[in-house]
Amino acid sequence: MIQKAFKWLMQPLGLAAVLIVALAVFSLVVWGIAQTQKPPEQPVPQFPHQLHVSFGVQCLYCHPGAVRGPSPGLPTVSKCWGCHQQIAKTQTSVKLAPLKAAHDSGTPLQWVPVAQVPDFVQFNHRPHVAAGLNCENCHGDLSKVDIYENPQVMNMGWCLACHKEKSAGNPELYIKLTDCGTCHY
Amino acid sequence: MTTIDLNLVGAKGALVEEAEGKWGMVIDQDICTGCQACVVACAMENNIAFVGEEDSGYGRSMHWIRIERFWEGEYPEVKMTHYQPMLCQQCGKAPCEPVCPAFATVHSQAEKVNLQVYNRCVGTRYCANNCPYQVRSFNWRDYNDDRLDEAIASLKNHFNPDVTVRRRGIMEKCTFCIQRIHKAQDKAKSEGRAVADGEFTTACAQACPADAIVFGRVDDPESLVSQLARQSHGVHHLEELGTLPRVTYLVGGQ
Numbered sequence: 001m002i003q004k005a006f007k008w009l010m011q012p013l014g015l016a017a018v019l020i021v022a023l024a025v026f027s028l029v030v031w032g033i034a035q036t037q038k039p040p041e042q043p044v045p046q047f048p049h050q051l052h053v054s055f056g057v058q059c060l061y062c063h064p065g066a067v068r069g070p071s072p073g074l075p076t077v078s079k080c081w082g083c084h085q086q087i088a089k090t091q092t093s094v095k096l097a098p099l100k101a102a103h104d105s106g107t108p109l110q111w112v113p114v115a116q117v118p119d120f121v122q123f124n125h126r127p128h129v130a131a132g133l134n135c136e137n138c139h140g141d142l143s144k145v146d147i148y149e150n151p152q153v154m155n156m157g158w159c160l161a162c163h164k165e166k167s168a169g170n171p172e173l174y175i176k177l178t179d180c181g182t183c184h185y
Numbered sequence: 186m187t188t189i190d191l192n193l194v195g196a197k198g199a200l201v202e203e204a205e206g207k208w209g210m211v212i213d214q215d216i217c218t219g220c221q222a223c224v225v226a227c228a229m230e231n232n233i234a235f236v237g238e239e240d241s242g243y244g245r246s247m248h249w250i251r252i253e254r255f256w257e258g259e260y261p262e263v264k265m266t267h268y269q270p271m272l273c274q275q276c277g278k279a280p281c282e283p284v285c286p287a288f289a290t291v292h293s294q295a296e297k298v299n300l301q302v303y304n305r306c307v308g309t310r311y312c313a314n315n316c317p318y319q320v321r322s323f324n325w326r327d328y329n330d331d332r333l334d335e336a337i338a339s340l341k342n343h344f345n346p347d348v349t350v351r352r353r354g355i356m357e358k359c360t361f362c363i364q365r366i367h368k369a370q371d372k373a374k375s376e377g378r379a380v381a382d383g384e385f386t387t388a389c390a391q392a393c394p395a396d397a398i399v400f401g402r403v404d405d406p407e408s409l410v411s412q413l414a415r416q417s418h419g420v421h422h423l424e425e426l427g428t429l430p431r432v433t434y435l436v437g438g439q
Contacts, residue, residue, distance in 0.1 A: 047314045120304045120349045127371060179295040185348065185363045
């Protein structure tokens with residue numbers, strides 16, 4: 001039975017079938033991996049960070065929590081509307097339709113956070129900003145991208161590389177910045 | 186007789202380092218009423234799971250602090266001794282630390298407390314078996330997963346965002362509310378000052394209606410906790426094991 005099937009597969013038609021199945025599996029895997037690498041769908045699908053930056057809007061205007069505490073926050077509809085109500089294009093633009101719809105119906109824009117760390121990591125923006133880091137040091141140059149994507153993998157090696165660099169020559173700070181309990185509790 | 190110069194072998198330095206603590210606690214057993222407010226406050230502060238009736242029956246209940254009761258004498262002349270709140274003693278020389286094969290329970294060099302690194306823990310439970318105080322608790326199930334228990338979904342909003350929600354198969358224990366330590370230090374640093382004594386405290390100490398629990402810096406001789414710990418009726422539990430506990434119990438004071 002198995003020998004018979006093997007014989008059939010060795011025919012030109014059988015080989016073609018094997019090739020088709022192999023191609024199908026391969027493309028399914030590629031598609032699957034590509035799915036995991038896609039940035040998540042945002043409520044305003046074509047939100048242009050670079051346009052906002054080019055108008056001179058500071059990062060902290062929309063993400064003010066970064067100087068105060070752990071989370072910088074994502075802008076609410078009323079924050080967006082504060083400026084956009086004075087922009088005539090907001091009423092007509094297709095790109096801005098989700099914002100107008102959200103404002104008119106009173107439903108919040110549910111932004112999907114992209115720069116995230118796992119639950120077991122307790123990250124706080126404030127000390128990083130206070131230490132003189134700028135947003136672009138970790139989040140990349142937002143004047144060049146529309147939808148935000150992490151410019152690098154935000155893993156522990158990346159955190160520690162910077163912590164070690166910043167605390168070089170200061171043993172007390174080195175101990176603090178490389179201590180497990182500084183981020184994991 | 187030969188003597189070993191401890192300064193040369195580095196052992197003295199290591200011992201001194203172990204002996205000096207940073208954060209410590211004093212629990213006055215004379216005024217503890219056993220009301221369990223600390224137990225509740227700890228569970229709320231640290232996202233401790235409710236294990237339910239069945240698992241509790243198996244002895245899997247999870248508490249980072251518990252009130253121990255002891256009796257003296259033979260029936261019917263039974264007398265109860267003082268209530269004894271028992272929590273992780275944050276030993277300077279912790280028996281749990283060297284037995285962890287994954288280095289998940291390590292001593293913090295910065296805060297001088299005994300850490301449990303949840304993402305490193307693989308759940309061997311060696312640490313709990315080696316803890317003379319029996320204060321470690323193990324997550325036998327995903328107690329906080331609402332896919333397994335729908336009733337949990339309504340409790341999601343009670344979680345403290347500053348503390349990790351633990352998952353199945355890892356060990357956990359009292360952290361001396363390290364999230365509060367970090368928060369106070371962060372606040373003090375942003376205001377350009379040092380953390381003042383009594384500025385913040387742990388959840389159990391905050392909740393204690395009798396003020397039987399005091400938390401603070403033990404390396405500062407002027408702090409309230411240091412002054413209380415210096416009293417003659419202060420004891421360290423299982424001190425003879427050489428664990429160098431950071432929690433001082435006051436029993437039988439005047």
